[in-house]
Amino acid sequence: MTELSKGLILLVEDERPIADLVRLYLSRDGFGVHVEHDGTSGLAAARRLRPVACVLDIALPGMEGTEICRRLRAEGDWTPVVFLTARDDEVDRILGLELGDDYLTKPFSPRELVARVRALLRRAAGPPDGGRVRTLGPLQLDSGRHLVTVDGAPLTLTPTEFDLLAHLLGRPGRVFTREELLAGVWGYASPAGTRTVDVHVAQVRAKLGPAAHLIRTVRGVGYTADA
The missing domain is CATH 3.40.50.2300 (Response regulator)
Known part of the structure; x- marks a missing residue:
């Protein structure tokens, strides 16, 4: 090497x-x-x-x-x-x-x-599922093209914001704890890092605009993507 x-x-x-x-x-x-x-x-x-x-x-x-x-x-x-x-x-x-x-x-x-x-x-490097497309209401995420749209309008997300959204959309309705998201998206788990998750969720919601309600907070637990 x-x-x-x-x-x-x-x-x-x-x-x-x-x-x-x-x-x-x-x-x-x-x-x-x-x-x-x-x-x-x-x-x-x-x-x-x-x-x-x-x-x-x-x-x-x-x-x-x-x-x-x-x-x-x-x-x-x-x-x-x-x-x-x-x-x-x-x-x-x-x-x-x-x-x-x-x-x-x-x-x-x-x-x-x-x-x-x-x-x-x-x-x-991209997700292992290749060109999979996930859709939830007006929101569509295309892993292969690394593209997110709301009602057909493309959004600009950082790589981490994209991966966070993809992780949530991978299992719609499933509630992820902050620790699970930290491990699944960032690749490490530490209670001290859960604020990182909150900040990124807030950023994703701000960019989703009228589709922000699709990312829902479950009080005392974490977050879910749910129509």
Whole structure:
């Protein structure tokens, strides 16, 4: 197995000891790793190298990680993004999840970061059911084309939002707990991560517009897709 067999990861982290440690663990797992230490260089590298995933510190000199992600998304680049942050308040976590796919709060386990990157890439590779189309009321999700429409109008979803919706639509009427969704969609299970599920469900509902009612909260349990 060569170093680049799993693809290139862009790591943008200004704390060099953390960058060196993360690069070591990602490289050991078979990824190629390109490192930048400021936001401006990070954005340029993302545009130039087209990595399979980005790991972005939020607090960067020159340009914050969230701004890097915002600019990439505005250009139609939906490369999976994991944010690293020392900020532990809810506003920053929600901002990160609205733009990216996952986040870790410092200090973090480099092994957990590698596991989350792997999970993101598995989801980005597409579901095993090929071109299956799921329909619920005016909502249609085409796995093969990675397309979601409401009354025929296409929606723009992040990879994680798409996978969350696909997971719920896979078994309409079935109530999933937050822990089940975290394990099934994000690839890991931790009670501390269930807020991630709530934020993404809220984002999906906001984008569904008139079909938002199809994603229903079951109080004290979790979520279901039900007409």
